[in-house]
Amino acid sequence: MELKSDVIHHYLRPKKKFPHVWCSGCGLGVILGSMIRSIAALQIPKDDIVVCSGIGCSSRLPVYVDFNTLHTTHGRAIAFATGVKVANSRLKVIVVTGDGDCLAIGGNHFIHACRRNIDLTVILANNWIYGMTGGQFSPTTPTGSRGATAPYGNIEQNFDPAKLAIAAGAAYVARSTVYHVDQLDKMIKGALDKKGFSLVEVISNCHTYFGRLNKMSDPIDMLKWQKKHAMPIQAARKLPPEKMEGKFVTGLLHDEDKQEYCDRYQQLVDDLAARAEKR
Amino acid sequence: MQRQVRLLQGNEACVEGAILAGVRFFGGYPITPSTEVAEGMARRLPLVNGRFIQMEDEIGSIASCIGASCAGVKSMTATSGPGFSLMQENIGYAYITETPTVIVDVQRGGPSTGLPTKVSQADTMQAGYGTHGDYRAVVLAPSGVEEILFDTIRAVNLSEQYRTPVVVLLDEVIAHMREKVEVPHPDEIEVMDRRKPTVPPDWYKHFQITATGASAMAPFGDGYRFNVTGLTHDELGFPTANSSEISAMLEHLRDKIVKNAEIIGKLETTCMEDDPKVAIMSYGIVARAARQAVMMARDQRLKVGLIRPRTIWPMPLDTLRKQLKNVKQLIVAELNQGQLSSIVKRHVDKKNIEIIPLRRYDGELITPARILSKIKEVKHHGTEV
Numbered sequence: 027m028e029l030k031s032d033v034i035h036h037y038l039r040p041k042k043k044f045p046h047v048w049c050s051g052c053g054l055g056v057i058l059g060s061m062i063r064s065i066a067a068l069q070i071p072k073d074d075i076v077v078c079s080g081i082g083c084s085s086r087l088p089v090y091v092d093f094n095t096l097h098t099t100h101g102r103a104i105a106f107a108t109g110v111k112v113a114n115s116r117l118k119v120i121v122v123t124g125d126g127d128c129l130a131i132g133g134n135h136f137i138h139a140c141r142r143n144i145d146l147t148v149i150l151a152n153n154w155i156y157g158m159t160g161g162q163f164s165p166t167t168p169t170g171s172r173g174a175t176a177p178y179g180n181i182e183q184n185f186d187p188a189k190l191a192i193a194a195g196a197a198y199v200a201r202s203t204v205y206h207v208d209q210l211d212k213m214i215k216g217a218l219d220k221k222g223f224s225l226v227e228v229i230s231n232c233h234t235y236f237g238r239l240n241k242m243s244d245p246i247d248m249l250k251w252q253k254k255h256a257m258p259i260q261a262a263r264k265l266p267p268e269k270m271e272g273k274f275v276t277g278l279l280h281d282e283d284k285q286e287y288c289d290r291y292q293q294l295v296d297d298l299a300a301r302a303e304k305r
Numbered sequence: 306m307q308r309q310v311r312l313l314q315g316n317e318a319c320v321e322g323a324i325l326a327g328v329r330f331f332g333g334y335p336i337t338p339s340t341e342v343a344e345g346m347a348r349r350l351p352l353v354n355g356r357f358i359q360m361e362d363e364i365g366s367i368a369s370c371i372g373a374s375c376a377g378v379k380s381m382t383a384t385s386g387p388g389f390s391l392m393q394e395n396i397g398y399a400y401i402t403e404t405p406t407v408i409v410d411v412q413r414g415g416p417s418t419g420l421p422t423k424v425s426q427a428d429t430m431q432a433g434y435g436t437h438g439d440y441r442a443v444v445l446a447p448s449g450v451e452e453i454l455f456d457t458i459r460a461v462n463l464s465e466q467y468r469t470p471v472v473v474l475l476d477e478v479i480a481h482m483r484e485k486v487e488v489p490h491p492d493e494i495e496v497m498d499r500r501k502p503t504v505p506p507d508w509y510k511h512f513q514i515t516a517t518g519a520s521a522m523a524p525f526g527d528g529y530r531f532n533v534t535g536l537t538h539d540e541l542g543f544p545t546a547n548s549s550e551i552s553a554m555l556e557h558l559r560d561k562i563v564k565n566a567e568i569i570g571k572l573e574t575t576c577m578e579d580d581p582k583v584a585i586m587s588y589g590i591v592a593r594a595a596r597q598a599v600m601m602a603r604d605q606r607l608k609v610g611l612i613r614p615r616t617i618w619p620m621p622l623d624t625l626r627k628q629l630k631n632v633k634q635l636i637v638a639e640l641n642q643g644q645l646s647s648i649v650k651r652h653v654d655k656k657n658i659e660i661i662p663l664r665r666y667d668g669e670l671i672t673p674a675r676i677l678s679k680i681k682e683v684k685h686h687g688t689e690v
Contacts, residue, residue: 134361
């Protein structure tokens with residue numbers, strides 16, 4: 027989907043000098059575009075949006091967007107965001123994170139935010155690598171793939187972030203890619219619209235490190251890989267398991283209505299006030 | 306104004322102080338001997354439309370407190386040594402982003418798991434220098450239950466006024482002992498709030514460098530859409546690698562505390578009016594024993610006084626030097642291997658003042674009798690009798 031200039035001028039910061047820090051061809055630009063298009067479509071006021079991040083390539087995103095932005099420490103974005111949301115639940119709090127930031131150092135905050143079902147939207151740019159530090163393997167690097175610290179191929183099992191979020195109690199879990207941009211817009215819009223913890227896992231490309239180490243150094247090759255291996259959930263449901271070998275499922279994977287943390291706390295405050303009045 | 310007279314535990318007094326000072330967010334994680342603070346906040350906060358959250362660890366606790374503060378709500382957490390260690394990286398984030406919050410550290414023995422249920426003052430240095438990088442800490446050190454209440458209020462006020470994290474440094478004994486406290490009426494208390502910007506959003510600088518102290522601070526959601534980052538930043542909050550902007554930022558973090566050291570810093574004294582040549586220095590529970598020892602010594606006509614830092618950082622150096630003017634021997638009594646001594650040594654004229662250590666680090670207290678016998682030892686064998 028095209029990024030119209032009025033969206034660009036409305037949502038990017040005039041005072042922040044471009045170019046951005048990302049490599050040319052990086053998927054993070056697509057994610058940034060999709061995020062602001064989704065916000066524009068939902069017409070959420072800029073003043074009400076807080077974008078929170080940790081450390082890594084993806085975490086440099088907030089500085090470019092004209093919202094309340096909080097660039098925090100490695101792995102802790104969700105914990106900071108929890109404080110923001112609990113202190114002022116009127117705010118729309120979005121966390122932009124990467125696979126290392128969210129699932130390794132920040133894994134504990136991630137699963138507990140899912141468990142609380144606190145109303146945060148987490149956009150997880152999953153490029154299977156630590157990009158900013160130079161291509162070390164991450165919790166989502168597929169077994170066998172190479173990284174700077176896995177020179178003979180990764181011997182570890184990799185996480186499925188979507189499954190992890192569903193098991194931990196998230197209300198809304200979706201997956202898309204930086205190739206499937208229309209679907210990505212739809213998934214992010216859905217996540218922003220959902221009351222409760224929402225995760226959008228975005229399969230992104232780090233051709234600079236993951237690609238170069240794994241015979242896909244051209245970003246186009248990586249996008250082609252995404253196109254070839256993504257399977258929309260509607261189609262995936264009809265396929266036998268052997269046909270799904272090597273593929274990954276995209277679309278809305280989980281959508282559940284349940285009580286949100288801040289609402290539950292407000293209810294407690296109201297109940298206590300009513301009880302005090304009765305006395 | 307009606308004051309409530311109550312029998313309170315130190316940790317409970319901390320809760321009362323926090324509520325009176327306007328703390329409306331607490332993010333915490335259970336750890337002995339600080340748990341009563343979290344329990345009290347869990348009970349009290351929903352009654353005043355505040356928010357308590359039990360986080361998954363101490364790293365998350367301090368992170369949530371900083372996040373809440375960015376959203377404009379006064380926040381606090383409480384912990385002990387191991388949790389305090391875990392918090393250090395994000396405490397550094399609060400320093401560099403000039404975000405007010407209060408950390409209560411109820412000290413127990415260390416290192417590591419150490420002595421969870423026993424007393425210690427071995428986090429003294431950590432409270433001032435726990436996180437990496439250059440910054441100046443504000444650390445308050447009450448030595449009784451009523452002081453915990455008032456120092457918690459003061460910690461919240463100072464953090465708001467100077468836009469900095471403030472540590473309230475307690476120990477297991479003052480946190481758990483019970484004393485009579487006259488809880489002040491809310492109208493009696495001076496409550497400070499961070500300055501709000503008076504300029505329109507286009508003119509606002511979240512990190513404006515001012516000559517005297519901290520700049521105004523807008524909360525998230527009020528129309529000022531600024532960036533906050535743990536990277537070195539310019540006045541607008543955008544990351545910078547420009548050397549003059551970096552040094553200006555770091556000098557501002559230092560100067561806003563150092564230049565106000567005599568205002569923020571506080572020393573209390575007992576029997577120092579007649580310029581004794583022998584004095585004791587200690588804080589927290591040890592200062593209680595030291596005061597008793599000074600009284601006992603005075604009964605025996607031994608001329609001795611007590612200097613008690615009520616803030617460990619910043620040390621009000623002018624006041625300290627004035628108090629030490631005639632002191633020849635300074636007994637530094639503390640529950641560790643000499644952390645307070647090392648701070649004092651840096652600030653006194655070593656040619657004229659002999660520092661005499663009195664230390665214990667086995668989880669037990671230093672008694673008044675032990676301090677008195679040290680006073681006598683010094684008086685009889687020292688250069689000045």
